[in-house]
Amino acid sequence: CMLVGWSNQGGxxxxxxxxxxxxxxxxxxxxxxxxVLVKMDGLSGKLSEFYVHDYRESGLYALxxxxxxxxxxxxxxxxxQPADDMPYWWVEAALCILSRSGALQMCMNAPLAPQSYMWxxxxxxxxxxxxxxxxxxxxxxxxxxxxxxxxxxxxxxxxASGQTLRTLYQYEPTAEETxxxxxxxxxxALLVGLEMPTAATTSLIHxxxxxxxxxxxxxxxDSYICREFSxxxxxxxxxxxxxxxxxxxxxxxxxHVIPPITGAVFASFSCPAWWSDEQTVYLHGRRTDTSRExxxxxxLAQRALIDIIYSFPSDSGAYSGxxxxxxxxxxxxxxxxxxxxxxxxxxxxxxxxxxxxRRLLGPYVYTYSPLWEPEQVPQN
Numbered sequence: 001c002m003l004v005g006w007s008n009q010g011g012x013x014x015x016x017x018x019x020x021x022x023x024x025x026x027x028x029x030x031x032x033x034x035x036v037l038v039k040m041d042g043l044s045g046k047l048s049e050f051y052v053h054d055y056r057e058s059g060l061y062a063l064x065x066x067x068x069x070x071x072x073x074x075x076x077x078x079x080x081q082p083a084d085d086m087p088y089w090w091v092e093a094a095l096c097i098l099s100r101s102g103a104l105q106m107c108m109n110a111p112l113a114p115q116s117y118m119w120x121x122x123x124x125x126x127x128x129x130x131x132x133x134x135x136x137x138x139x140x141x142x143x144x145x146x147x148x149x150x151x152x153x154x155x156x157x158x159x160a161s162g163q164t165l166r167t168l169y170q171y172e173p174t175a176e177e178t179x180x181x182x183x184x185x186x187x188x189a190l191l192v193g194l195e196m197p198t199a200a201t202t203s204l205i206h207x208x209x210x211x212x213x214x215x216x217x218x219x220x221x222d223s224y225i226c227r228e229f230s231x232x233x234x235x236x237x238x239x240x241x242x243x244x245x246x247x248x249x250x251x252x253x254x255x256h257v258i259p260p261i262t263g264a265v266f267a268s269f270s271c272p273a274w275w276s277d278e279q280t281v282y283l284h285g286r287r288t289d290t291s292r293e294x295x296x297x298x299x300l301a302q303r304a305l306i307d308i309i310y311s312f313p314s315d316s317g318a319y320s321g322x323x324x325x326x327x328x329x330x331x332x333x334x335x336x337x338x339x340x341x342x343x344x345x346x347x348x349x350x351x352x353x354x355x356x357x358r359r360l361l362g363p364y365v366y367t368y369s370p371l372w373e374p375e376q377v378p379q380n
Contacts, residue, residue: 014330014352016042018373020050020062020072021333021348023364033365035060037074037102039373040360047362050102062371063095063128066136069376071105071159072098073139075112075128095130095141097159100376108157110164113144115180115227129182129227138165142181152179154190169207184233189250191215191225191236199223199238204252213252226271230278237272245272245283247300258283258298262305265289266296273323273332280306282323282332287311295323295332295351310351326372333370341365 019040024033037060039050051074053060059077066072078092093114096107115127130141137159142152153170157163171192173179182191193202199215202225206212215225219238223246226237235255238246243260245268258281261267268285275281279300287294287308297306309332324333330353335346338359345366350358360367 014328014354016331016350016352017326017328018042019333019348019350019360019370020373021360021367021370022060022062023362023367025363026365037062038362038364038367039102045358047360051098051104059093061128061369063130064132064371065374066132067134067377068136069374070100071136072100073130073132074098076107093128095128095139095157097139106159106162108139108141108162108164110141110143110155110157111145113142113152115142131183131185131187140168140183140187150177150179152181152192154181154183154187169205180227182227182229182236184229184250185231186233189229189233191227191229193225199225204248204250206250218248218252218254219246224271228271228274230274231276232278234278239269239271243267243269245281256300256303261288262296262298266294266305266308268296268298271322272298273325275325275329276327277329280329282309282325284323284334295334307353309353310357324370324372327374331372333372335368335370339366 021038023036023038025036026033035058036049037051038047040047053076061075063073063075074096076094076096093112094107095112097105099105112128115129130139132139139157139159140154143155144152151170151172154168156165156168158165168187169190171179171181173194177194180193183189188206188208190205190207191202192205198221199219200221202215204213204215220240222241224239229236235247235249238248240246245258246254247256249255258268265288266285267288268283270284272281272283281298283296283298285294285296286292292311294308294311296308299306331350333348333350336349337344337346339345339347341361342365346368348360348367348370350360
């Protein structure tokens, strides 16, 4: 079916890429809304169902495209609720692979472990970190079990068969606290920590040498550690107590510091979203001239603010992270709470450098978890 999402009345000169996101469809009679993956056509603005799971109560998340752009990794949450003695964040989930057209190909045998994220220090959401090998034949993800929910293992699995090939690292916290893990694209560096990802509880580990660095010694124990490496794996970020964004290399050396007040007009207070060149980051913060929340671009090479690409229309703002930057760097998608159908529920919005904003809701009650579709690259 084709569903109208928006029309290109703003006349942008740059064509928008296609976007995948999750939508909740009201099914009536007080039943749980059905989750579907929806695709927005960037040229026409039409919305169409991309993937629908057999069990309507199952949560769906589009995670990451393969390097060739021909396969999409998704998370499918079980509709069952965790037992009373389980951590509140633990859910049963599977890592599955879709074709570019949305056809289910395979699900991995090992369960997919959830991660309870804290964005901006107070917004909680669930995510499922994973990555692909360069040839798209292997996936890497976190797994845990009902018997040991506080133990995380980073595993390697074969895409074609779903079989687990090996365990790269296993993290067992000494206390029953929510663990988390992030890794570089070359899988040589790991960040491991506990639920509130401050530097005091986070370590940087190198798998090839077993070197372990405590992040509190590098960026200060009160700094907030962002749980994602840059696209090429060279850097990761921390937010210092004074609001500075500290970019750290794999060897633990500080590569760059973005000051808390940038360009005299913008104050950042969230983890950066990376563009693929690793020289441009997108920041969520507040304009110092209007006090309104905004999204800005910052150049690492120029060590300067490039521009503010969007200012939220209200003083309070309605942003919920993280930011999703399009492959061409021209558009940013994010979740906001500016939902006219179900106030307080998330809705995906898209903004561009032309400063136009579009809310992607269509016939659904709420939408979330946006992921841009890349161009397909021929594989040898």
